[in-house]
Amino acid sequence: MATRLKDVDAVMVGMGWTGAILARELTKAGLNVVGLERGPDRTPGENFILPAIRDELRYVQRLELMQDNSVDTITFRNAASEMALPIRRFGAFLPGEGVGGSGIHWGALHWRFTPADFRIRSHISERYGTKAISEDMTIQDWPLSYAELEPYYDKFDKICGASGKAGNLKGKIVVGGNPFEGPRSDDYPNKPIKSAAPSLMFAEAAKSLGYHPFPAPVAIASAPYKNPEGIALGECQYCGYCNRIGCEANSKASANNTIMPMLRSEPKFSLRTRAFVTKLNYDKASKKATGVVYTDMRTGEEYEQPANLVVLTSYVFSNTQALLLAGIGEPYDRATGKGVVGKNYCYQFEAGAAAFFEDKEWNTYMGSAGVGMCIDDFNGENFDHSGLGFFGGGYFFCGQAAAPPIAGRNVPHGTPRWGSEWKRATVKWYPRFARFNTQGSVYANRENFMDLDPTYKDVFGRPLIRMTYNGTENDHKMSRYLLGKLEEIIKAMNPTHYEMYPRPRNFTIVPYQSTHNTGGTMMGADPKTSVVNRYLQAWDADNLFIMGASVFPQQHGYNPTGTLCALAYWSANAITEKYLKNPGPLVHA
C-alpha cells in the first residue's frame, strides 16, 4: 500500500530540461513544487569533472548516463503485422536518465522550426493543391504560430547562452546567417562557435553551388556568459568530450548548469531522485489528475504524491505510457485511424556521408558536437517540391564532433576491420576525414505509432510501450534527394574518396542515429485529433500538462530540443499568467 504524502501545488514527472524549466517558473510564481526523477542526481561539480569525464569507454560506449534497460525499456517492430521484441540495449536512440535527462548528453544543436513548419498541412495544401497530401500522411498544423512562440525561443537562447549568427533579424535578412529562418527578435547571445577546417571547405563548396552556408547554432557558449538566471557559463574549450557526456567546461547547456543551480537553493522546490513514477492518478468523473504514485528505487517503498497540478516532463515513451495506463485520451487505433494517444510517432530521418582528403591534415581529435557549417536550402518548405514526389527535407551539416579514440577511426569502406592494414589506414585517415549529415524531417504516417505491448512488462509489471515504426516511401524519397544534393557539394570539395550512407529500407534499432523520437501525445486545435491543446494542457484533464517532443504533431528537419524547451516556457507562461488565476480549460473545444 502506497504511503500517502502531503499535498503539493505541483509535481514534475522527470527532471530533465522541461522538468527544470517548469519547476523554476512555477516556484517563481509561488507554487510549492516537487520534482520526481527516476534516476540519480547529477551536478556538474560531482559528475562532469576531470579526469573521470574524459572516458569514452564509460560514457560513449557503455552509456553510463542513459536509461537502464534492465528496469524499463520499450518494444519495437517495423510493422503492425510483426511481433514486437524488447530493446535490451538502446542503440539508435539513447534516452537519458537522472537529473538533466537526455539534455546532459545531447549534442546541443540548437534550432528553431520555420514559420511554414508550424502550419505545414495548410502550407502544402495552399502551395501544391488540396490533394497533394496523401491519405496516409497524417501531418497536422501546430496549434500555435512561429510568431507566438518566438519570444520563448528567444528566452531559451538566452538561458543556454546559445552561439550562432542570426540570418533574419526582425524580418531583415543578415548575410552569413541562415536566410531561411523565421524572423528573430534578437541575435544569439554569443557569436558563432569556431568552425573547423573541413566545415569551412564545405561552406565554400556549398556557396560555389549557390547555397547559403552559415555556422551551426549551438547551445554551447563560445565565450564566458552569464544567463538571465544569473548563472555563469564558460567558453567552449573544443575538448571533444561532448556527445553522450556532460560538459567539463560548463559551456554546453544542460538543465544542470543553467537552471538547477537556482532551483536547488529555492525553498519552494523539493527534488526527489530515484523516484520512479509508475502511475498517474486520474479521476475520470471530475476530469482531473489527482497525483502520481512512485517507487523509491533505493528502498522499494511506494508513495502517493497528491498534487493540484501534474506536469509530465519525462521522455516521449514515458509520457505516452503514462496516459495509456491512466486511460486519459482515446488510444490510437491504426485500423480505423481513430484515437490520438500514441498517434503520429516520428523518428528523425537522418542520412550521412564521409569524405577523405589525402592532401589535408586536420586536428580531428578536437571539436564539439555542434562545431560546423550548415545549409538550410533543402529543408521543409524552403524549396519547391513540385514534381519531386515527396514532402519534407532537412538541413545539411558538415561538423567536427571530434573523433574519440575508440569510435573515431574513420577509414574508407573496404579497409580490413583489424590487423596491420587497418592500423595503417587508421593512422593515414584519422586526420584526413570529414563527416556530413542530413537532418531529415519525418512527416507522420498512419502506420507509425505507439501503444501498450500485449506481452512484455517492466519490473513493476506495467506493459511496455510498443513502437511500430518504419521509414515511409515519402521519407526515403526525401532522404535520397537530400543525399543527391549533398553529394554534389562533397564532389565540389574535391575529396580523394567519399562515401554516401543512405538509410537502409527498414529501420533498425542499431546503430545510433539520433535521440529525436517525437509524437504520441500531440498538441492540436481539436480534441478529436490531439491530446493536448496549444498550451500543452490535456484536453481530458485541465490540471495535467504534458511537456517534451511527445507533443510534436510531426518532426521537422531540425533537432527538437530548441522547440520543446521554447514550448515549455510558452506553457509555463500560460499556467502562471492564465491558469493559476482561473483554473480550468485554457481552450474551449
Add this chain to the structure above:
Amino acid sequence: MRQLIVPGLSGAAAVVTMANAVLAADAARGQQVFAACAACHSEHAGGIGPPLKGVVGRKSAAVESYRYSGPMRRANLIWDESNLREFISDPQDKVPGNRMPFGGLHEQRDIDDVIAFLKTQN
C-alpha cells in the same frame, strides 16, 4: 619588465616598455577577467570548481563541501599572492595532476588584476 606592442602606427609597430610596478592592480578589471573563471567558480552549490570567496590567504583544499583532487588535497599550500600568481599562470605546473582544465592566464596584468579582485571577495 615586459613589452606591450601597439600595432598599426604608420605601418610600423610602436614598442612601449614599462615596469610592472607602474600599473596598479585593478580589481574592477580583474572582475572582467574573472568572467573566464566564473563558469566553474561560482557561489552556487554543485559547481565544477570550488567557490573562491575568501581564497586569498586561505589554506589549499579548504572548502569542505568540495571534492578536491588528491594532488590538491596533498598540496598543503597557503594561497598567498605568490602561490596564487604561480598557480593562475600555470595550474598544472604548480600542482601537477589537479583537476582544473584551464591552461592559465598568461598576461601579468590579468593575473595581478584577478588577484586584486579575489582580495575583494572576502
